[in-house]
Amino acid sequence: MFKRNLEIREVKGKIPFWVIAERLGVHENTLRNWMKSEMLEERKREVMGAIAQIKEEMKKKGEV
DSSP states (O other): OOOOSHHHHHHHTTOOHHHHHHHHTSOHHHHHHHHTSOOOHHHHHHHHHHHHHHHHHHHHHTOO
16 A cells, blocks of 8 residues: 655654644544645645644643
8 A cells, every 4th residue: 555644644653633633723534635645845844743733732741
């Protein structure tokens, strides 16, 4: 199977897609559709930024 957006998949770890989508203000299905083809750099940065914010919040709460 072809894996697109591998960098995002690796960085997100066990963070559910719905949590990332909620942070981005989109539906989970939208994010999953974005993951089906390689994202443009701007969108990739946006998603990676959301993941970084979520991880930072998890770290502060001691969940990581």
